[in-house]
Amino acid sequence: MTDMEKLLAALAEVRDDVDFADEGALVDDGLIDSFDLTQIIAALDEAFDIHIITGDIEPENFNNVQSMLELVHRYQGK
Amino acid sequence: MSILTVEFLAFAACTLLLYYLMPLKVRWLVLVCASAVFVCLSGWYSAAHLTAVALVMWGGGLLLQKKKSRLLLAFLLVLDLGAMVFLKYYPAFSGADLILPLRLSYFTFQSAGYLIDVYRGKAEARKNPLEAWLFIGYFPQLAQGPISTWKELGPQLRTGHRLDPDSFVSGFQQLLWGYFKKLVIADRLASVTTALLKGGDLPGWFVLGGVILYAIRLYLDFSGGMDVVRGFSRMAGIELPENFRRPFFSQSVAEYWRRWHITLGAWFRSYLLYPLTTSKAGIGLGKAASKAFGKKTGRMVPSALATMLVFLLIGIWHTANWNAVVFGTYFGIVMAASMLLDPVWKSMRNTLNLPKDGWMKPFRLVRTWILTLIAQYFAFTAGPGQGLSLMAQTVQPWSFAGFAEQMTGVMELTEWIIAAAGCVIVLVVDILCEKKIDVCGGLAKTHFWIRWPVLLALILVIVVFGVYGSGYDGAAFLYTQF
Numbered sequence: 001m002t003d004m005e006k007l008l009a010a011l012a013e014v015r016d017d018v019d020f021a022d023e024g025a026l027v028d029d030g031l032i033d034s035f036d037l038t039q040i041i042a043a044l045d046e047a048f049d050i051h052i053i054t055g056d057i058e059p060e061n062f063n064n065v066q067s068m069l070e071l072v073h074r075y076q077g078k
Numbered sequence: 079m080s081i082l083t084v085e086f087l088a089f090a091a092c093t094l095l096l097y098y099l100m101p102l103k104v105r106w107l108v109l110v111c112a113s114a115v116f117v118c119l120s121g122w123y124s125a126a127h128l129t130a131v132a133l134v135m136w137g138g139g140l141l142l143q144k145k146k147s148r149l150l151l152a153f154l155l156v157l158d159l160g161a162m163v164f165l166k167y168y169p170a171f172s173g174a175d176l177i178l179p180l181r182l183s184y185f186t187f188q189s190a191g192y193l194i195d196v197y198r199g200k201a202e203a204r205k206n207p208l209e210a211w212l213f214i215g216y217f218p219q220l221a222q223g224p225i226s227t228w229k230e231l232g233p234q235l236r237t238g239h240r241l242d243p244d245s246f247v248s249g250f251q252q253l254l255w256g257y258f259k260k261l262v263i264a265d266r267l268a269s270v271t272t273a274l275l276k277g278g279d280l281p282g283w284f285v286l287g288g289v290i291l292y293a294i295r296l297y298l299d300f301s302g303g304m305d306v307v308r309g310f311s312r313m314a315g316i317e318l319p320e321n322f323r324r325p326f327f328s329q330s331v332a333e334y335w336r337r338w339h340i341t342l343g344a345w346f347r348s349y350l351l352y353p354l355t356t357s358k359a360g361i362g363l364g365k366a367a368s369k370a371f372g373k374k375t376g377r378m379v380p381s382a383l384a385t386m387l388v389f390l391l392i393g394i395w396h397t398a399n400w401n402a403v404v405f406g407t408y409f410g411i412v413m414a415a416s417m418l419l420d421p422v423w424k425s426m427r428n429t430l431n432l433p434k435d436g437w438m439k440p441f442r443l444v445r446t447w448i449l450t451l452i453a454q455y456f457a458f459t460a461g462p463g464q465g466l467s468l469m470a471q472t473v474q475p476w477s478f479a480g481f482a483e484q485m486t487g488v489m490e491l492t493e494w495i496i497a498a499a500g501c502v503i504v505l506v507v508d509i510l511c512e513k514k515i516d517v518c519g520g521l522a523k524t525h526f527w528i529r530w531p532v533l534l535a536l537i538l539v540i541v542v543f544g545v546y547g548s549g550y551d552g553a554a555f556l557y558t559q560f
Contacts, residue, residue, distance in 0.1 A: 013373065033332065034347050035381050035417055038355040042364045042377045051361070054352045055198035 003048075007069055010047040014039040020065050027059035037062060044068075050075035079119050081221045081306050082261070089116070090218075090310050097314055102238035109216060109235060109314075110208055116217035120180040127161070127179040128215050134158055135189040136210035139196045139203035151197045155190055162186040170398035183395060184223055185214040187345050192228050194349055201228040209236055218307035224321040224341035227348075231318065239315025247529070248522045249312030254536045255518070256305025261544035263500035264299040266493055267291050268545075271458055273488045274468065282476045284484055285468050293454050294501065297325065300339070324508045329442040331412050331449050342395070346388045354384040374421060382417050386410035401456045401465065408453050496543050 001009075011020045018031055026032045032040070040062065041052050050072060061071045079086050093112040097105050117125045138154040141147075162182055169176050192213065195201035204210045213232050274280070274288040301322040308318045321340050328334035335343050354360055360380040368376030386407070393406020416423075432438060455465040485494065507517050521529055 014377075030336075033336070034351060035332070035378070035385075038352070038360075038381045038384075039377050041356045042361055042380075045361050046365070051358060052356060054348075054356055055200060057348075057352050057356065 003072065004065065004069060006047055007044075007065060007072065010043040011040060011065070011068075014043050024064045026064060027062050032062070040068075044072060048072050048076065079116060079221075081218075081303065082257075086221075093217075094310075094313055098241050100238075102240070105238035106212065106236050107208075110212050113212060113215045113217040113220065117180070117215055117220060120220075121177070123177050124179040127182070128185060128220075129211065131158060131161070131185060131189050132211040132214055133207065135192055135214065136204060136207045138193050139201075139210065140205070142193065142196045143203040146197060146199075148197075151193060154193050158186055158190050158193070167394075167398045181220050181223070184225055185220065187225050187342075188214050188227075191225070191345060191349060192232075195228055201232070204232070212236075218310050219318065222303040222307045224304065224319055224339075225345050226319055226341065227344075231316075234316045242315060244522060245315055246313050248518060249309045249314075251309070251518050251522060251533065252305045252312060253309030254533060254540065256302040256307075256309060257540050257544070258500070258536060259298040259302030259305065259504060261302075261540055261546075263497055263504065264295045264302060265545035266489070266497045266500075267295040267298075269489050269493075271295065275459070275464075277464075277467075280468075280471055281478070281484065282472045282474045283478065285472045289451055289454050289468070289472075292458055293326075293451060296454075296457070297322070297338075298504065324512055326447070327443070327508070327512050328446050329439065330446055331409070331416065334446055334450055335409075335413075342392065346392060350391070351381075351384050351388050354387070355380045360384070375418060378417050378420075382414035385413045385417065389413060400462050401459060404456045404462045404465070405453050408456070412449055500543075 008020060011018075015032065015036055018026070020026070023029070023031055027037070037057060041057070045051055052071070052075065056071060061067050079089065089112070093108065096112075097108045100108055114125075117128055134154060134157055138150070141150060142154070165176055165178055165182060168174060192201060192210075196203045204213075209232070212235050213226075213228060216231070216235055219226065219231075270288050270291045274285065274292070280288075304318075304321045308320075311318045319341055323337040323340065325334050325337035328337055355364075363380045363383075364377045366376075367379035370376065371379070387410070389410035390403065390406040393402040393404075393409070396402050396405070426432075452469075455469050456462060459465040459468065485491075489497075510517050521532060
């Protein structure tokens with residue numbers, strides 16, 4: 001399983017009604033709200049064993065799956 | 079100095095004139111001087127407290143930038159927020175009579191946000207104390223809000239802006255629109271709230287109508303004031319963050335709170351909700367709850383608990399009384415319940431094969447109205463007892479006998495007609511904005527001979543139909559005391 005597949009699976013656990021793979025402005029367009037974000041952070045914590053700090057909860061890090069994956073890789077030191 | 083007074087308008091006009099007469103480099107100092115005069119006119123106590131908070135913020139910011147210490151941040155926040163908590167809540171317990179600095183809760187939150195942002199590396203600490211002072215003392219913001227972050231406001235204040243005719247006219251339009259909402263409609267509706275608070279044997283329809291009108295008045299009052307200060311700021315080239323985005327069109331209570339007092343919600347989200355829910359303890363709690371309730375619901379538990387705390391604090395932030403506790407707890411429970419029960423709603427929707435849009439949209443709109451109106455019973459009454467008693471009156475069998483007398487007992491028919499016409503105008507503009515038709519932007523771009531007659535007519539309406547009396551500066555803005 002690639003990291004992207006792992007990420008999409010984790011996101012689907014939080015919201016199965018959002019097309020994460022194809023959306024580019026998840027936060028800015030209001031497709032996910034602050035509560036979804038907190039769930040996503042918990043899901044990423046579990047899937048990738050990383051702890052995202054509050055300062056990184058910014059729309060630009062969660063607007064699309066590419067940005068989220070970059071954030072995950074930054075925490076993993078990749 | 080209230081923004082409703084002629085003195086404020088003259089003061090704002092002089093500030094703008096001086097601002098644009100000065101060289102670009104020193105224009106921000108005009109704002110510093112104007113804000114210093116404004117805050118001093120609000121009382122020496124306000125000026126002293128604001129300056130003390132600015133100094134803590136300035137020095138603390140520099141120290142935090144030098145050494146990222148969590149202990150130091152905690153100390154600074156206790157100092158900053160502690161002073162506010164003491165001044166705001168000590169009198170409620172002790173009965174002492176303390177003078178509250180103007181907009182204490184606003185500038186305290188803004189300075190606390192700055193310190194946290196510097197700690198998080200989101201803002202660069204300012205070396206010049208005047209820049210830090212202006213960030214929390216900028217006078218239009220001190221008059222009405224919102225709560226800005228450094229990133230949103232700080233750099234804009236420090237930059238000298240050139241006169242841009244489009245922004246200037248657009249700002250002027252917004253300023254007039256704000257005065258229209260406040261003086262022509264909101265202040266007129268104040269007599270409805272007075273009639274409700276008088277009590278007595280009021281019919282159910284009157285109480286419900288009165289509470290609905292209170293909600294509308296609160297929106298027009300607060301968002302009108304915001305329009306005035308955002309409009310003035312835009313005339314000076316400064317864009318203050320949006321604080322209201324037509325909340326009454328919300329499809330859920332969560333959406334309502336994303337559109338109502340947006341900057342307060344953003345502050346609590348960024349500086350309390352996220353740190354609580356995404357801390358190691360928050361994530362750990364979610365994992366433990368997942369074992370008991372399943373992954374989906376379990377992960378929501380920390381968010382639900384943090385939301386309840388946030389709304390309780392939002393309630394108490396408004397004022398220190400039991401009504402605020404009821405208001406905050408109620409919204410916290412509604413939000414947490416809607417979050418935790420979301421899977422249940424979803425399966426119910428699927429089972430009943432309910433559409434996502436169609437008639438469900440007005441249904442959700444009405445549901446949101448009902449849920450938010452329940453809270454309004456505790457927003458303007460003297461205590462939870464009076465709120466509950468008005469609720470009981472609402473659900474009693476309705477009798478429309480004496481309808482006309484009841485209505486004209488509040489205000490004359492012409493006053494009702496003016497208020498209703500004003501509400502219709504705001505509703506039409508809001509509906510157009512909801513449909514992404516930019517009425518204000520459109521007007522600003524129209525031909526001179528269309529734009530200015532419309533604006534002059536608006537000025538005339540404000541002057542003629544605004545609620546004034548001898549020596550009267552309008553009902554004080556409902557939010558000024560916070």
